Amino acid sequence: xxxxxxxxxxxxxxxxxxxxxxxxxxxxxxxxxxxxxxxxxxxxxxxxxxxxxxxxxxxxxxxxxxxxxxxxxxxxxxxxxxxxxxxxxxxxxxxxxxxxxxxxxxxxxxxxxxxxxxxxxxxxxxxxxxxxxxxxxxxxxxxxxxxxxxxxxxxxxxxxxxxxxxxxxxxxxxxxxxxxxxxxxxxxxxxxxxxxxxxxxxxxxxxxxxxxxxxxxxxxxxxxxxxxxxxxxxxxxxxxxxxxxxxxxxxxxxxxxxxxxxxxxxxxxxxxxxxxxxxxxxxxxxxxxxxxxxxxxxxxxxxxxxxxxxxxxxxxxxxxxxxxxxxxxxxxxxxxxxxxxxxxxxxxxxxxxxxxxxxxxxxxxxxxxxxxxxxxxxxxxxxxxxxxxxxxxxxxxxxxxxxxxxxxxxxxxxxxxxxxxxxxxxxxxxxxxxxxxxxxxxxxxxxxxxxxxxxxxxxxxxxxxxxxxxxxxxxxxxxxxxxxxxxxxxxxxxxxxxxxxxxxxxxxxxxxxxxxxxxxxxxxxxxxxxxxxxxxxxxxxxxxxxxxxx
Ligand code: FSO
Ligand code: SF4
Numbered sequence: 001x002x003x004x005x006x007x008x009x010x011x012x013x014x015x016x017x018x019x020x021x022x023x024x025x026x027x028x029x030x031x032x033x034x035x036x037x038x039x040x041x042x043x044x045x046x047x048x049x050x051x052x053x054x055x056x057x058x059x060x061x062x063x064x065x066x067x068x069x070x071x072x073x074x075x076x077x078x079x080x081x082x083x084x085x086x087x088x089x090x091x092x093x094x095x096x097x098x099x100x101x102x103x104x105x106x107x108x109x110x111x112x113x114x115x116x117x118x119x120x121x122x123x124x125x126x127x128x129x130x131x132x133x134x135x136x137x138x139x140x141x142x143x144x145x146x147x148x149x150x151x152x153x154x155x156x157x158x159x160x161x162x163x164x165x166x167x168x169x170x171x172x173x174x175x176x177x178x179x180x181x182x183x184x185x186x187x188x189x190x191x192x193x194x195x196x197x198x199x200x201x202x203x204x205x206x207x208x209x210x211x212x213x214x215x216x217x218x219x220x221x222x223x224x225x226x227x228x229x230x231x232x233x234x235x236x237x238x239x240x241x242x243x244x245x246x247x248x249x250x251x252x253x254x255x256x257x258x259x260x261x262x263x264x265x266x267x268x269x270x271x272x273x274x275x276x277x278x279x280x281x282x283x284x285x286x287x288x289x290x291x292x293x294x295x296x297x298x299x300x301x302x303x304x305x306x307x308x309x310x311x312x313x314x315x316x317x318x319x320x321x322x323x324x325x326x327x328x329x330x331x332x333x334x335x336x337x338x339x340x341x342x343x344x345x346x347x348x349x350x351x352x353x354x355x356x357x358x359x360x361x362x363x364x365x366x367x368x369x370x371x372x373x374x375x376x377x378x379x380x381x382x383x384x385x386x387x388x389x390x391x392x393x394x395x396x397x398x399x400x401x402x403x404x405x406x407x408x409x410x411x412x413x414x415x416x417x418x419x420x421x422x423x424x425x426x427x428x429x430x431x432x433x434x435x436x437x438x439x440x441x442x443x444x445x446x447x448x449x450x451x452x453x454x455x456x457x458x459x460x461x462x463x464x465x466x467x468x469x470x471x472x473x474x475x476x477x478x479x480x481x482x483x484x485x486x487x488x489x490x491x492x493x494x495x496x497x498x499x500x501x502x503x504x505x506x507x508x509x510x511x512x513x514x515x516x517x518x519x520x521x522x523x524x525x526x527x528x529x530x531x532x533x534x535x536x537x538x539x540x541x542x543x544x545x546x547x548x549x550x
Pocket of ligand 1: 271272296315316402403404430431432455456457489490491492493
């Protein structure tokens with residue numbers, strides 16, 4: 001296997017024997033084959049659409065297939081085998097769609113070859129062998145590391161965008177143009193002689209489309225649950241039976257809240273589910289009592305200690321310990337072999353496991369943190385913020401956000417947040433915030449110095465806020481007293497980075513390490529075009545930011 005799609009990839013170059021995330025070589029091959037199959041489907045769907053032919057089932061499957069292969073989502077070869085069988089059926093449907101549309105238009109259909117003509121092997125072992133033939137290694141040999149790296153950056157950007165598109169469509173918000181782009185971009189990845197310029201342009205287009213998708217998801221979340229409002233969230237347990245909900249899927253949380261109402265079970269959020277507490281239609285549930293634990297990489301000890309059931313609605317799942325394997329559940333696209341999967345929104349098994357577990361025996365002394373600083377909430381203070389900047393009360397803004405992870409260097413973000421001067425505001429989002437969100441940052445100009453904008457997709461909020469500030473100060477976003485200190489881990493961070501690059505945002509500090517798929521040549525291009533900077537030391541980087549360099 002060779003997988004280098006996430007930040008924790010082995011030796012900073014690629015997982016070859018076994019994934020650091022827990023992905024075994026067989027699962028890696030099946031995921032590669034699923035992406036290959038999605039490209040084949042897209043070849044037909046991309047050609048059918050201009051002829052007026054589209055099929056929502058095809059569109060949605062491509063989104064789900066991509067999201068399935070994001071880091072820490074699906075580790076289950078059996079589930080992947082099922083998805084591959086379905087992929088072949090969907091591909092046949094897309095082929096028919098295209099050929100029928102051609103006939104109708106009086107055109108001769110193109111005869112498409114690999115990956116459009118993929119025939120799924122009959123057994124799991126043979127599917128794995130097929131997957132081994134379509135991995136990154138073969139392309140690095142054929143096309144070289146730069147072109148392959150750019151192709152993979154696009155593929156990872158698409159995977160991240162697919163995750164957000166999936167959340168939005170679950171809440172009933174979708175856009176045919178977005179589906180069309182997935183097909184166009186995947187089709188472009190089948191080009192036997194790709195060019196660097198074309199790939200760079202397609203990567204930026206992915207950033208553009210992801211921005212649109214984050215907007216759709218924002219509309220879906222706020223349309224379903226209202227605009228987040230600043231909300232105090234309890235971080236200490238209360239007595240009673242308990243369910244811990246992790247991941248990003250607000251719909252699953254809503255369903256679970258409804259199904260547990262009046263059952264004497266308290267619901268806690270974990271990791272990226274924390275911002276759910278800010279949404280009016282979710283916070284109204286009295287038994288949504290608090291947030292438990294930290295970011296995803298702490299789950300093995302935290303789930304072990306949690307005296308109730310656990311539900312993983314999206315990534316990031318890690319190999320469950322035997323101690324809690326019987327009381328952890330997956331939903332949506334998440335899968336781990338041997339872990340019960342809730343496919344139909346009926347969370348009865350989760351509720352039963354919570355009732356059977358001990359629950360918290362007593363209330364712990366109350367402690368809380370704040371969340372809910374979506375764009376509406378932050379921009380409702382726009383006048384105060386602009387005034388405070390003009391009078392010098394607020395000197396600088398820092399967006400310290402992105403994913404968390406297990407690598408040692410990630411304490412940089414804690415130290416950076418701690419070192420930010422008192423007259424500066426810190427905006428944060430995604431699971432990286434657990435590095436510092438329990439520290440007391442106090443206030444500046446009557447506003448909290450630390451504002452939690454939400455999940456990783458709420459990078460949309462940060463972009464809205466930056467745009468509004470730039471307008472108020474009549475300057476470009478790059479001219480604002482704003483620094484971006486970003487941490488990345490998986491492919492959602494890749495699509496957000498592409499969106500920021502599409503917007504022309506420069507001087508991003510990216511860590512804890514640069515992606516392995518960015519060869520030195522590609523990294524040079526990004527530095528020249530966008531002045532992306534690796535992290536150095538907190539002292540040097542902070543001084544540079546405050547001195548006007550990013
Ligand atoms: Fe984190 Fe995992 Fe939200 Fe990611 S929980 S790492 S970028 O899935 O999606 O920030
Ligand atoms: Fe390695 Fe990350 Fe790929 Fe897992 S997802 S196999 S940790 S590069």
